[in-house]
Amino acid sequence: MKEQLRQIEEKAQSAIAAAADLRSLDDLRVRLLGKKGELTAILKQMKTLTADERAAMGQLANQVRSKMETLLNDKGAALREAAQNARLAAETVDITMPGTKPPTGRLHPLQIVENEVREIFLGMGFSVVDGPEVEYDYYNFEALNLPPDHPARDTQDTFYITDNILLRTQTSSVQVHVMENQKPPLRIISPGRVYRSDAVDATHSPLFHQIEGLVVDKGITMADLKGTLELLMQRLYGDDCKIRLRPHHFPFTEPSAEVDVMCFGCHGAGCRMCKGEGYIELLGAGMVHPKVLEGCGIDSSVYSGFAFGLGLERIVMRRYNISDMRLLFRNDMRFLEQFR
Ligand code: DAH
Numbered sequence: 033m034k035e036q037l038r039q040i041e042e043k044a045q046s047a048i049a050a051a052a053d054l055r056s057l058d059d060l061r062v063r064l065l066g067k068k069g070e071l072t073a074i075l076k077q078m079k080t081l082t083a084d085e086r087a088a089m090g091q092l093a094n095q096v097r098s099k100m101e102t103l104l105n106d107k108g109a110a111l112r113e114a115a116q117n118a119r120l121a122a123e124t125v126d127i128t129m130p131g132t133k134p135p136t137g138r139l140h141p142l143q144i145v146e147n148e149v150r151e152i153f154l155g156m157g158f159s160v161v162d163g164p165e166v167e168y169d170y171y172n173f174e175a176l177n178l179p180p181d182h183p184a185r186d187t188q189d190t191f192y193i194t195d196n197i198l199l200r201t202q203t204s205s206v207q208v209h210v211m212e213n214q215k216p217p218l219r220i221i222s223p224g225r226v227y228r229s230d231a232v233d234a235t236h237s238p239l240f241h242q243i244e245g246l247v248v249d250k251g252i253t254m255a256d257l258k259g260t261l262e263l264l265m266q267r268l269y270g271d272d273c274k275i276r277l278r279p280h281h282f283p284f285t286e287p288s289a290e291v292d293v294m295c296f297g298c299h300g301a302g303c304r305m306c307k308g309e310g311y312i313e314l315l316g317a318g319m320v321h322p323k324v325l326e327g328c329g330i331d332s333s334v335y336s337g338f339a340f341g342l343g344l345e346r347i348v349m350r351r352y353n354i355s356d357m358r359l360l361f362r363n364d365m366r367f368l369e370q371f372r
Pocket of ligand 1: 201202203204244245282284285315316317318319338339340341342
């Protein structure tokens with residue numbers, strides 16, 4: 033029996049030493065010390081011994097048991113520490129490594145330039161107003177001196193909700209809302225989306241953006257219009273930027289003009305970018321037509337005003353040298369990330 037105990041002890045010693053993880057150590061503990069374990073089996077044979085032998089054997093068995101317990105506990109502690117160290121090593125953070133930057137959003141180039149234009153006009157004492165994109169025919173056309181059969185309507189075909197409700201084709205509709213609701217002096221701009229049923233190509237989109245401007249007061253002249261727009265363009269494109277007014281026709285202004293800016297490529301000399309012109313067309317403007325003023329209840333013998341409407345996409349494309357308008361609407365991060 034003594035010999036058996038010695039063997040058990042020896043086997044236990046090497047088995048414990050060989051245990052690779054806590055789980056197999058637990059299994060081992062059960063096998064060695066449990067009710068069905070080898071040591072218990074031996075103890076059960078003790079009843080065949082004499083009292084003296086039993087005492088000696090009992091003492092020996094207890095020694096073996098406590099030795100195994102100690103070995104198991106020590107090994108457990110060692111395994112736990114090893115597991116802990118392995119985890120610490122695996123989870124180590126190298127604080128000298130460059131961090132991973134969370135992706136941050138950027139303003140869209142259209143928004144960047146719109147914000148700039150807003151700032152410029154706020155600085156000149158304008159306020160910014162909003163208007164509906166779903167509009168009555170009256171505000172989009174009729175009140176702007178475009179009666180139902182006016183030929184200019186053909187160039188602004190749009191999306192109709194009903195016969196007389198449509199998606200606005202121009203922010204000029206906001207002029208009418210403002211003049212109906214406020215008394216002069218008026219000094220507003222109104223940025224927003226406009227719609228036309230145009231096919232998509234490099235310079236057309238059924239949805240685009242305009243910024244409307246309107247000033248109504250006593251004694252407003254074309255000189256005020258020119259000075260205001262020149263300041264805008266100099267702020268946007270640099271102090272040496274010059275503008276040029278060319279006679280044109282819009283139903284809601286009289287006289288009307290198209291406003292060109294000096295070409296950024298050649299500074300007026302003429303180049304490929306401006307097709308030899310030296311200037312590039314950028315927006316429409318004019319003195320508010322007396323009929324439009326009167327229609328909104330403003331006495332045109334007392335008040336005069338100027339208005340202008342600029343296409344935001346066009347300004348953005350010039351600013352950043354973008355040749356295809358579709359890039360502005362495609363939500364391609366590789367494109368959009370370039371703008372600050
Ligand atoms: N609404 C015009 C367009 O979409 C642009 C325009 C021209 C606006 C002259 C104006 C203006 O306010 O006076 O083509």
